[in-house]
Amino acid sequence: MSETMKAYIEEAEGALLHTYNRFPVVLDRGEGVYLYDIDGKKYLDFVAGIAVFALGYGCGDYKEALKSQVDKILHTSNYYYNVPAIEAAKKLKAFSGMDRIFFTNSGAEAVEGAIKTARKYGFLKDGRTDHQIIAMNHSFHGRTMGALSVTGNAHYRDPFEPGIGNIRFADYNDFDSVLRQVNDRTVAILLETVQGEGGLTPATEEFLRAIRKLCDERDILMILDEIQCGMGRTGYGFAWQKYGIRPDVMTSAKALGCGVPVGAFLMTEKVGAHSLVAGDHGTTYGGNPLACAAVSKVLDLFEERQIPAHVREIAPYLERRLDELVSEYDCILERRGSGLMQGLVFDHPVADTINAALEGGLILINAGANILRFVPPLVIEKEHVDEMIRILRASIR
Ligand SMILES: *Cc1c(COP(=O)(O)O)cnc(C)c1O
Numbered sequence: 001m002s003e004t005m006k007a008y009i010e011e012a013e014g015a016l017l018h019t020y021n022r023f024p025v026v027l028d029r030g031e032g033v034y035l036y037d038i039d040g041k042k043y044l045d046f047v048a049g050i051a052v053f054a055l056g057y058g059c060g061d062y063k064e065a066l067k068s069q070v071d072k073i074l075h076t077s078n079y080y081y082n083v084p085a086i087e088a089a090k091k092l093k094a095f096s097g098m099d100r101i102f103f104t105n106s107g108a109e110a111v112e113g114a115i116k117t118a119r120k121y122g123f124l125k126d127g128r129t130d131h132q133i134i135a136m137n138h139s140f141h142g143r144t145m146g147a148l149s150v151t152g153n154a155h156y157r158d159p160f161e162p163g164i165g166n167i168r169f170a171d172y173n174d175f176d177s178v179l180r181q182v183n184d185r186t187v188a189i190l191l192e193t194v195q196g197e198g199g200l201t202p203a204t205e206e207f208l209r210a211i212r213k214l215c216d217e218r219d220i221l222m223i224l225d226e227i228q229c230g231m232g233r234t235g236y237g238f239a240w241q242k243y244g245i246r247p248d249v250m251t252s253a254k255a256l257g258c259g260v261p262v263g264a265f266l267m268t269e270k271v272g273a274h275s276l277v278a279g280d281h282g283t284t285y286g287g288n289p290l291a292c293a294a295v296s297k298v299l300d301l302f303e304e305r306q307i308p309a310h311v312r313e314i315a316p317y318l319e320r321r322l323d324e325l326v327s328e329y330d331c332i333l334e335r336r337g338s339g340l341m342q343g344l345v346f347d348h349p350v351a352d353t354i355n356a357a358l359e360g361g362l363i364l365i366n367a368g369a370n371i372l373r374f375v376p377p378l379v380i381e382k383e384h385v386d387e388m389i390r391i392l393r394a395s396i397r
Helices: 003-015 062-072 083-096 107-126 145-149 154-160 175-181 205-218 239-243 269-273 289-304 307-328 351-359 382-395
Strands: 027-031 034-037 042-045 100-104 132-136 167-170 186-192 221-225 249-252 263-267 332-338 341-346 371-374
Touching: 042 382, 062 289, 083 100, 083 249, 083 263, 083 289, 100 107, 100 269, 100 289, 107 145, 107 186, 107 221, 107 249, 107 263, 132 175, 145 154, 167 175, 175 205, 186 205, 205 221, 205 239, 289 307, 307 332, 307 341, 307 382, 351 382
Parallel strands: 132 167, 132 186, 186 221, 221 249
Antiparallel strands: 027 034, 034 042, 100 263, 249 263, 332 341, 341 371
16 A cells, blocks of 8 residues: 555544544546556456446446536525426436435435325324334434434444334344234335345345235335335346335435435325425435436436346346355355345355455455445446456455
8 A cells, every 4th residue: 555545544534533444445536347546556346336336437428417517507406496307307207117206315315205205194194193114124224313213223223212213123024023013003114125234135025015915905105215226236227126016105326326426215196195295395405406417317328228137137147156156165155135236145254355355456345244245336247247256266265
């Protein structure tokens, strides 16, 4: 590491609040599926800013679209219409099959909006304010108080209790455990279609369909968090689309802007007509012209480049190469995941492997202590998978 990089890291640690154990690298720029640090060292990127840079770095006219929006106007206010927001909403509606969209600045904020939508929906039904939301153990929904309250990880939640309250937890992929939490105050069931931080676990078709049926029968809102698993990552626009169901409310963020901070919560026409109205919710920046120019261009490029189809084509190859490692190494217990959202479960912490990979020019991240997570840009090709496997092999002790 250069003296310059060392000095930067020292400065960072002297000024930033230490809420992350950062890797000892100062990243500088990206090109395709590669990143470069300020010393010019090249890294193959299998993290993509944690499932953000779906299109890789410097894709097509994405940067040009942003630059031209910068020249026009960065921000108006949600009290006025702007063309990028209108375009982005129209395209996201078509891409998602949902009916009504609220743009946010982040994933956590999209989850907050979904929670408020559910509470308002319940309030309009019976005027009560004691409705309950069922969330899942091992889920992750973000760090703000509402999103944290529905996150099924006591380690994240405990120091910040009390949360928003009236949340009950069930076990993922265990419908009976969901049924045990349902009562006449239940207003929503919230889950990730594929659990990300919690261990790269896809929902079973049986589980999602059973929840859909239960929600229909009892007028409960089914809320799917697609912040990590959405936007083409599993080979579908949104992961739920392959299950033959539709949620009542869903959240998106991460790859939605491919690097520009933006999220959204989306709902059906019916929920839109029976929940938030003028004055109930707002944001200064959410869905501003810059963010929406990004969303709009990302969705254009997804279509032009047939991103979900590309994921369906390349993911089986990644799965096969990872499965080879599972059968070869005793310390690797299993592979889990869907599409280009995969995990290798080790019988020991993976921190050393990640550090060795970084040293070897490969960027990887964990999901929990023992799981290596693979969420590369969606535009990777077989040769990148091969290169990743080569460096990873050298990094496993
Ligand atoms: C990352 C993530 C969030 C939180 O998104 P932020 O933009 O970090 O607030 C919420 N839900 C899931 C499933 C995520 O992966």
